[in-house]
Amino acid sequence: MAYKEYEDPRELRSVQLAVTEILEEFCRVCEGLGVRYVVYGGTAIGAVRHRGFIPWDDDIDVCMPREDYERFLSAAPAVLRDRFEIANARTEADFPSTYSQLTLKGTRFVPEYYKDADYQPRLNIDMFPLDNAADDPRILRSQLRRTWLWGRLKFLRATPAPYLEVEGWKRRMILAVCSLAHGTLKMVRIRPVTLQWHWEKAARECEHTRTRLLADFSDRSPMDWAVSLDDLFPAVDAQFEDLTVKLPRNYDEILTRGYGNYMELPPVEKRKNHYPHVVDLGGSDRSGHGSQREGL
Numbered sequence: 050m051a052y053k054e055y056e057d058p059r060e061l062r063s064v065q066l067a068v069t070e071i072l073e074e075f076c077r078v079c080e081g082l083g084v085r086y087v088v089y090g091g092t093a094i095g096a097v098r099h100r101g102f103i104p105w106d107d108d109i110d111v112c113m114p115r116e117d118y119e120r121f122l123s124a125a126p127a128v129l130r131d132r133f134e135i136a137n138a139r140t141e142a143d144f145p146s147t148y149s150q151l152t153l154k155g156t157r158f159v160p161e162y163y164k165d166a167d168y169q170p171r172l173n174i175d176m177f178p179l180d181n182a183a184d185d186p187r188i189l190r191s192q193l194r195r196t197w198l199w200g201r202l203k204f205l206r207a208t209p210a211p212y213l214e215v216e217g218w219k220r221r222m223i224l225a226v227c228s229l230a231h232g233t234l235k236m237v238r239i240r241p242v243t244l245q246w247h248w249e250k251a252a253r254e255c256e257h258t259r260t261r262l263l264a265d266f267s268d269r270s271p272m273d274w275a276v277s278l279d280d281l282f283p284a285v286d287a288q289f290e291d292l293t294v295k296l297p298r299n300y301d302e303i304l305t306r307g308y309g310n311y312m313e314l315p316p317v318e319k320r321k322n323h324y325p326h327v328v329d330l331g332g333s334d335r336s337g338h339g340s341q342r343e344g345l
Contacts, residue, residue, distance in 0.1 A: 052317070053161075053324035054105065060328065064172070065102045067153065067330045069290045071174045072109050074133050075151050076292060081128060084121045086113045087284050087297045089177060089265075091321070093304060094311050101290040107322045109174040112265060114278070115256060118178040122149060136173065138245040143168040145207030145241070147200050147248050147267045149176045155331035164326040166208040172330065179263035181255035182275055188254070189272075195251035196266035203244040206234045274307055 055061040079086050088096055089110040095103045113121065122135060129135075129151075137149035145166060150173035158172040183189040209231035210224060252266040263278065264271035280303060284295035297303050304311045329341040 052105070052320040052322055055107075055322075055324065061105070061107060063330055064107045064158070064325075064328065065290075067156070067172055068107070068109050068174060069292065071133065071151055071153050071172065072111075072289070072294070073292055074130060075111065075174060075176075076294060078125050078128055079121065082120065082124050084113065084117045084124075085282060085284070085295075086111050086117065086121075087281055087295050087300075088287075088289065090307075092289070092294075093296060093300055094308065096287040096289045096294060096296060097300065097304070098312055100288040105320050105322055107324075110177065111174060112177040112179050114263060114281075115178045115180050115253065118149075118176065121176070125151075136171065138242060141168060143207065143241055144245075145204055146175075147196075147203060147245060147252075148178060150174065151176060153331070157327050157329040158323075158325050159327040160323040161326045162210045163208055165210070168207060169327070177265045177267060178252070179276070180252045180266055181258060181260040182262045182264040182272065183255050183258075184260050192251055192254055192266070193271060196248055196271070197269065199244055199248035199251065200267055202230075202234065202239075203241060203248060205230045206239060206241050206244060274303070276303060 075086075078084070087093070089112040091103055091106050091108075092110045095101055095106060122137070122139075126135060132154050134152055134154055135149055136144060136152050138144045138147070143166070145163070145168055150170070152171040152173040154171065156172040157169060159169050163170060183192050205227055209228040248266075261277060262272075262275040263281075264275045268274060276297065276299075280299040281297045283298060285298060285300070286293050287296040288294075
């Protein structure tokens with residue numbers, strides 16, 4: 050399932066506050082380095098609609114043009130405070146995602162779909178690169194096919210249990226296929242770094258060509274969220290919890306295109322979070338106390 054309600058609202062709030070601590074560090078470093086970013090997806094909705102987290106949400110997403118993304122990855126380690134570190138396929142052999150995370154050391158936050166994965170995530174915020182989407186329809190179709198294929202294979206190399214919104218026989222059938230693919234990838238010893246290399250080669254194909262749109266090729270439908278630089282910048286300030294974050298310049302148009310009437314609360318079956326199998330906040334400063342739980 051995509052959504053499972055936390056049994057203890059205090060645990061969810063502790064997770065939210067700890068993740069906000071990571072976001073605060075991210076914003077500090079971006080400002081110091083002159084790196085452009087905007088909050089993304091549900092985090093952008095939270096900033097506009099709730100001035101903080103969507104009440105049931107437990108993660109934070111930010112995105113950056115590839116140039117700024119690479120500059121952050123290169124320069125941030127030298128200026129990050131000791132409690133924080135970057136995790137991605139360049140630093141973690143079994144890292145399952147094609148994007149990067151800024152993580153809080155000494156914590157664990159393992160969603161149920163990663164409970165059997167080799168890589169066990171720390172508490173984090175997700176950082177997505179926005180790559181140039183080809184203007185030529187033929188090249189774009191190839192770019193979309195290849196990033197979809199390599200991205201899905203990389204995820205299945207990490208876990209046999211993907212994030213699914215379907216139930217019943219369809220869910221059982223998809224999970225059976227995913228389990229077979231996962232076993233096959235491990236049996237033939239396909240390394241995650243190889244899959245990442247192929248994904249990144251496709252995503253960055255137009256890196257040195259000026260194009261009209263940018264896209265998050267880690268998404269299953271990248272062009273649903275394609276934007277121009279003018280859609281993003283100059284970004285506008287918005288409140289998120291007790292922080293000031295950057296929203297895309299044309300956030301209303303972007304969010305309406307992606308979600309429809311995003312100011313209206315969705316029904317329960319349309320809500321999403323990352324309900325954890327294991328959560329250990331390690332005494333986060335903002336949460337005020339550690340929280341530790343492990344599922345059966």
